[in-house]
Amino acid sequence: MATTRSPAPAATDTPPAARRAIPLAAVAVAFATVQLCCAVARMDLGWDEIVYLSQVDPRNPAAYFSAPRSRGITFLVAPVVAVTSSTTVLRVTLALLSSAALYAAFAVWKPLLGPGRAALAALLFAGLWITVLSGPEVMPNLWVALASVAAVGWFLRARTDGPGRRRALAALAAALGAVGLLRAPDAGWLALPLLAACATVRPWRRPGTAAAVLGGLALGCAQWVAEAYVRFGGIGRRLSVSSGTEGGMGAHPGAGLRAAYRALNGPQLCRPCHIAGPSLTHSLWWLLLPALTAAACVLAVAGRRRAGPAAVTLLPVACALALAAPYLLLLDYAAPRFLLPAYALLALPVAAAAVRAVRSARARLAVTVLLTAVLGAHLTVQAEELRANTADARDTTVRYRRAAEELGRLGLTAPCLVTGPRAQPVAYEAGCASAQIAGNNRSHTAADIVRRASRIPTALLFDTKDPYLPSYARAWHPHALPGTDWVAYLP
16 A cells, blocks of 8 residues: 655745744844954954953053943953964954844843844944944943843742753853853842842742842952952952042932933044934934833733743833942033943844834834834944944044054164054054053153163153143153144153
């Protein structure tokens, strides 16, 4: 008797799990592509990047590492720097790693929001110009943002019993530990709403959840705490020195908000921030973000059937506000990268609310087309800002390299020393040590400079706009540095 076989699955059939991964994977691939095409090839090393890199670069002396910094990003790039001095290799590596991290962080939210909403949230965050620019940079803020998204997601997934709870708690501790290693103060601010939820919400009122939060915080901040005692005399002293470096952290709510708005589309550091604000068309998304977030919270509370769904919206909002608070309320200057963790967390409820609006609308197609057009316009604006800020960053770093090359022609070869307001980036490019006698990176005295200048080639970088020339250099010989606004004084 003839037998019939059921038809084999078509070669093009995709397993359900793979299909659910496609939207977020597409966003991650697009994020990597934009970085590689628009940022990687056009960016030399910036000032802060050089400080972080120099700590583990075997080819150059380490720059002064100030109290507010944490060493997590330095540890991340250490293997690359140990192998090569190529900036392009470093940029490409970070672009690929940050894209993979984007996927991993928002993938945590697929069981909470669904694959489509998680992918949309990742797109909203990855579409910002500062997110793209930060991807290949040796800066901690983007990595703090992605680790925070993962930490909050794992915290929410640990609220119920089951075989996945232990894994969720371990992942929560690891993600929060990563935040602490990257920026210890940010980890403290992120932990506050998580611990508050442990104390007030029944599903999290369990020792295991609180222990994961506290354990991750302690694990991530251990290196920062140890360094505080070794270099600064304790935690309190390090925080005090950090406050002084930041210009005196205190109540600056009006100044902080104004500075954040003015610096929304650059420069990458606005200090002091006395520039004009961005145009309305290029800042409308930022002005609407509080309203969109509030609407998402109202919809979540109004439509909840149990604590869980509302918490999926309310907790990331609470964590975003906690992470943004020190930068908006305690500082009187701004940098667009400071708010990356808040943007990443707020993208989650905004994406969920947008999908809910489409599904609940009677004219679903019309609403979908409208929201897609708005998103397209937003991404177009971000692309314009990306081009402008990439060019600005390149112009600044090119000056560092020109100054370093001219110092080499003037005879500064390792071992050598560069001092002055821009000593750190120029010294790194020239292969020299750097030293400052004033400002945020003060590390030496004038007597130290004079003593070292008697032994090794030394240069003082002097800005022609600065009226004050240090007394020890008044008898030194000035040399203009072509292509910059600086003069090098050599003994």
